[in-house]
Amino acid sequence: MSAIDDAARLVSDASRTVVFTGAGMSAESGIPTFRDALTGMWAEHDPMTLASPEGWRSDRDLVWSWYADRARQVRLVEPNDGHLALARLAVAARIDGRAVSVVTQNVDDLHERAGSAVASHLHGSLFAPRCESCRRPEHADVAVADPRPACPLCGASMRPGVVWFGELLPRDDWSEASRLVEECDLLIVVGTSGVVQPAASLPERARSNGTPIIEVNPEPSALTPLATVHLEGTAAEVLPRLV
Template structure:
């Protein structure tokens, strides 16, 4: 791949690699771009098909879920269906390898993501999610995780069911929702603290 680049860019890449190799505390933040390379549309890409008349910003809110929980749940089931067959790309694998090799060196590589897919984990990375997890659910009322619809339930492509039927919480009868940070909601405290500390203390 380096052979396809200009000499100036190759020099920059080598300089960057040398710089990163000499630093002890590394903090990496990934966003939609890394998963777009795996074929996952970015959150703000135009909706398609049934959803082209909706804006993501109008569906991913607590107010939208309170107003029409079936609509929001159906949209997330559609998103899960779009992501189900996607796989980590070379960038995901490179970061996973970096973390793996850092275990035997003096480096500490902290990976933070804004993505809700699990492609980093599939590649083998340890990652902190700032915006939640597409494959996890929790109660929209009492907040208790709903384990029966966890990633394990979606683990094999041929057994995945993307049922649009609403699920009620066995503890409080509230509706189950995706474990995603929606517009207007706070980031998860522990994930935010991990990200803040890693960013503040990195080299």
């Protein structure tokens, strides 16, 4: 039997599936990976400046503009066939009384726009800015405002709602992702290199529980050795076939 048949059997046997996605999930929508996004006017900037609390404190205007730019870029693109296939899978599963949950490392909103309810945004969201001081959340449109707005409540600066290097993951998203992975009977890993911790420990947890893992990635990743089935190909090619 081919790998896709093996994977299809795992999907149809599962009653609680978790789909764990990374930057590769959105690549075919035209969202560049972090490093690939450092082109044009951003080419001279150090990624650590743009993605750390120290970088933020050293130049809030610059860091805010970078995320506002990325949020505007996401608004210009559409979910791809992979996002749509996952949303269809969840609808079909629900009709049979089964569950498909999405846990993503992505900060875009393409799963939601394809129709998936995202259970956990492990690395936050481009569209959930908040006050850096009192943490008051602001609505999504504020994320694309430039220059950087002040908090209407306390006057401190708004900050992007993404998780930077050295920061803790949002507590509720992390505990929900951990619970879902602990309780699932199939993990589908899509488009992640598996090197960003602690997110990458979720597939290790599934593996140590004996939960089968399907990986979708055109390249081998750090998670490939954990996979029961590796489907070599892109999210937009492979997920519609699998579903």
